Amino acid sequence: MNLGDLLEKDLILPKLKAGTKQEVLAELVAAAADRLPELELETTLEILIERERLGTTGIGNGIAIPHGKMDHLENIVVVVGRSVQGIEFDALDQKPCHIFFLVLAPEQVAGLHLRVLAHISRLLKEESFRNSFVAAATGDDLWRLLKGA
Secondary structure, three states: OOHHHHOOHHHEEOOOOOOOHHHHHHHHHHHHHHHOOOOOHHHHHHHHHHHHHHOOOEEEOOEEOOEEEEOOOOOOEEEEEEEEEEEOOOOOOOOOEEEEEEEEEEOOOHHHHHHHHHHHHHHHHOHHHHHHHHHOOOHHHHHHHHHOO
16 A cells, blocks of 8 residues: 555645644644535534543644544545644643544445554654654655655
8 A cells, every 4th residue: 555645645644723622633634625615614523522532632742643534535534733832632642743644435445544554653663764754744745755755
């Protein structure tokens, strides 16, 4: 699986404006909703918030991978965000998150959804990749890094 095949350049947000967990979820979902008009902002946010109630998707090392399944999506949608200052996201290591991968998947493709989450997790375990992600000077640099991942 190539992560670059799931990404759209306009769904990579190199400078998140959000300052809270709720705001970062809203900013990531808004980017997806701009691209996919059938995606209902409030419904999607509620799905993600409900998932966060089950357990944080802030996995540590500055990473959060909020995700959810939706019955009206046709394809997996990935939105990538970066916060230079970091956002408190209830991460397992209690540290702010800088790297965000929002994954929205159709209800009927659970296996692919899990493979995408696993692929992102493996990629982000590499300290050199995380460092390159945070240090990318421009959105284009971030795009090239992700397309090559």
